Amino acid sequence: MYAVSAAQTRSANPDLRPHIRSSADPELMDVPPELDAAMTFTRWRREEDCAALLTDGGLCWVVSGIIRKCAVHESGQRRIVDLIMPGDFFALGPADARTFSFQAVTEGTVTARLTQRNLNRFITENPGVYCMFYRLACNVIARLEEQLLVQGRTTAAEKIAAYLLLMSTRLSGAQDGAVVLPVSRYDIADHLGIAVETVSRAITELRRAGLIHLDGPRRIEMTDARGMQRKADGAR
Amino acid sequence: MYAVSAAQTRSANPDLRPHIRSSADPELMDVPPELDAAMTFTRWRREEDCAALLTDGGLCWVVSGIIRKCAVHESGQRRIVDLIMPGDFFALGPADARTFSFQAVTEGTVTARLTQRNLNRFITENPGVYCMFYRLACNVIARLEEQLLVQGRTTAAEKIAAYLLLMSTRLSGAQDGAVVLPVSRYDIADHLGIAVETVSRAITELRRAGLIHLDGPRRIEMTDARGMQRKADGAR
């Protein structure tokens, strides 16, 4: 077992509760109050491993902050398969325990957890909740498919452009304006399957082309959303 | 609406019924007989577009054969995001209709379809079925994550090795023995985001290295499963 370093509140915390809303699909995450009361909230430090949340087969939501789902190859290479943001849910499949690990990306990430026991107890009384789980799972599917499309672009600049657009929609709901990247260049590299240096170069290329404007390494303004879209789609 | 060219049997066909089993998780797809009776079966010709199945928001299973889920970019490039095999289910998300299309890959692919209407009717009487949907959706998630890991490899040979191993497990349940690829080199290329020529060259490279043996272009024997795994993991 993993020793969780932060305090856990055993019941619903009114401070945290309202944040459990999917930005992509606000109406979706209407967690029934009964379910809410059965959840355990946890706050995580940066880079802290939170896989222990899921070892018993329970479910988990990100309330605030970011969680990343990683796989580490034999060769030592790390691959990020998913970035889990506020409102998103995640669970550990039967085969996942061996391949995947979870870490908090941002300091003070808060998760809401539903243990297998509480889940079972709740489900027997209220089987309709699976409908919500089904829809949440479909959201994950849509997210992974988008990620596959981003990784499927040919050049690095296209990948980065598509990635920034995707991040922009996921973080703010819009594809223009400014994004504050919650992840480092290293994380982006491992998420896209390219080298850090290439990430850096591609961002510089987009900046030189006048498609984005940097305000520090993390804050990126999309000065030309249309152009970014064309770039992402591999227009020549 | 799309004119479906093949005959449809309105009720459960005893010939087709037993095939609706997931090879990956046999116990999972125990479709309740009541649900089975509400399904519509369709047989598709090769390359036939079967997106019309899903426009009403219903669900679909592949009974036999293969369905591919594609996205086509502005630039005309095609990307395959998923290969759907017997026992797997698929549905059309709200945003999917614009981006994705579905086609039968193999001649005579059979699908089982549950219309939105039948689904609704059935669900009100039996809400527990969503549990099955949830688990099926989790299977899709696991599949997409594996695909992301395959695409995340660095060199083309690693990608192809990982892809062949994955195909092998998905088609036969084992990682050794022979695989008969249900897809063309072009499909593999569009699934991995690399050029056809590179696919061909990578397969030749694996053959020359003694890791596989070709018996015609589609039938591939894994003569050295261990070596394939090492190759896929980027061992040097």
Added chain:
DNA sequence: CGTTGCCTTGACCAGCATCAAGGAGCGTGG
């Protein structure tokens, strides 16, 4: 003030996309 993590740039070379060509298998029609 040194250390550490993160980001950027340069130089170099392997690997892949691209263009081009040719072969194998197959169904169609003469």
Added chain:
DNA sequence: CCACGCTCCTTGATGCTGGTCAAGGCAACG
């Protein structure tokens, strides 16, 4: 029966892209 067109697969030549190694800047932090 063969000629033809078609799709699919393979191989070669070439130029560009990105991985790798190396170095340096910058900010936060002890």
